[in-house]
Amino acid sequence: MVQTVEFAKMNGLGNKILVVDMRGRSDRVTPEAAIALAADPETAFDQIMAIHDPKIAGTDAYIDIVNCDGTRAQACGNGTRCVVQALAAETGRRTFTFQTLAGILTAEDHADGTISVDMGKPVFQWDKIPLSEEFADTSRIELQIGPIDAPVLHSPAVMSMGNPHAVFWVDRDPMSFDLDRFGPLLENHPMFPEKANITLAQVISPTEMVTRTWERGAGLTLACGSAACSAGVSGARTGRTGRTVTITVASSPNRGKLTIEWRADDHVIMTGPAEWEWSGRLDPTTGRFARDPEAAEAMVP
Numbered sequence: 001m002v003q004t005v006e007f008a009k010m011n012g013l014g015n016k017i018l019v020v021d022m023r024g025r026s027d028r029v030t031p032e033a034a035i036a037l038a039a040d041p042e043t044a045f046d047q048i049m050a051i052h053d054p055k056i057a058g059t060d061a062y063i064d065i066v067n068c069d070g071t072r073a074q075a076c077g078n079g080t081r082c083v084v085q086a087l088a089a090e091t092g093r094r095t096f097t098f099q100t101l102a103g104i105l106t107a108e109d110h111a112d113g114t115i116s117v118d119m120g121k122p123v124f125q126w127d128k129i130p131l132s133e134e135f136a137d138t139s140r141i142e143l144q145i146g147p148i149d150a151p152v153l154h155s156p157a158v159m160s161m162g163n164p165h166a167v168f169w170v171d172r173d174p175m176s177f178d179l180d181r182f183g184p185l186l187e188n189h190p191m192f193p194e195k196a197n198i199t200l201a202q203v204i205s206p207t208e209m210v211t212r213t214w215e216r217g218a219g220l221t222l223a224c225g226s227a228a229c230s231a232g233v234s235g236a237r238t239g240r241t242g243r244t245v246t247i248t249v250a251s252s253p254n255r256g257k258l259t260i261e262w263r264a265d266d267h268v269i270m271t272g273p274a275e276w277e278w279s280g281r282l283d284p285t286t287g288r289f290a291r292d293p294e295a296a297e298a299m300v301p
């Protein structure tokens with residue numbers, strides 16, 4: 001008999017997330033299930049956040065992050081806020097500690113409905129991002145796209161927020177760029193041996209920025225939390241902003257906002273909302289699913 005698991009369709013600023021409860025099981029969501037769920041308009045998602053039993057003492061869960069193309073990701077800021085909201089609704093608790101491929105993350109569900117995630121420390125060393133070429137200074141690397149003498153995008157700040165990111169500075173609304181054309185070229189550029197998440201960032205003031213992201217393994221998404229972290233850190237690192245910025249995610253519904261604080265202890269704190277849409281049960285091997293109308297009671301705040 002197929003052993004199905006509970007899941008919730010959620011979003012973080014429009015970033016489409018499936019939170020899947022794999023606790024008590026030793027298997028993982030298969031790439032085949034992820035691809036099938038991504039292809040169905042009802043369950044179409046950017047990332048699956050699969051909650052597993054903790055692997056190390058002191059953590060509440062191991063989170064397996066799966067992109068919609070079936071690949072695994074080390075970090076997902078918007079998805080982590082969704083996991084916190086789901087577990088807070090289940091347990092009544094407000095603070096959580098998770099293990100991901102990026103390391104240990106702590107998170108807090110605030111009384112005002114927002115959720116903060118400590119996304120850890122940024123990594124700037126070229127071979128840890130990783131890049132395929134050595135750069136002593138990764139706050140502005142030689143990389144451009146478009147005509148050689150009039151590049152459309154150039155000189156990104158690059159870093160790892162657990163996952164690889166490149167931030168290109170733009171001087172107008174990121175929505176006015178042809179990111180669906182440039183995104184795949186940059187994601188798969190030979191400079192990034194493990195590919196990269198590509199963000200366009202417009203600095204409005206030392207405390208405000210507007211971003212839009214092409215995600216590794218997911219393409220054009222409505223929002224990307226780790227990309228907002230990398231834009232916030234890169235803004236401060238290059239002297240464009242202070243260490244706390246409000247990021248307007250241009251592509252998200254109603255141009256939603258995240259607050260990014262790069263603390264003095266080097267940790268990056270991302271704060272923003274998460275939203276439950278509906279719940280159901282699915283088979284993590286095939287991706288077959290069914291809605292559960294009764295689940296609404298438990299999750300609607």
Ligand SMILES: N[C@@H](CCC[C@H](N)C(=O)O)C(=O)O
Pocket residue numbers: 015046047067072073074075076077078079163164197215216217218221223224225226227
């Ligand atoms: N949407 C995420 C990022 C998900 C992972 C990314 N696509 C990757 O492969 O690195 C976020 O909110 O951070």
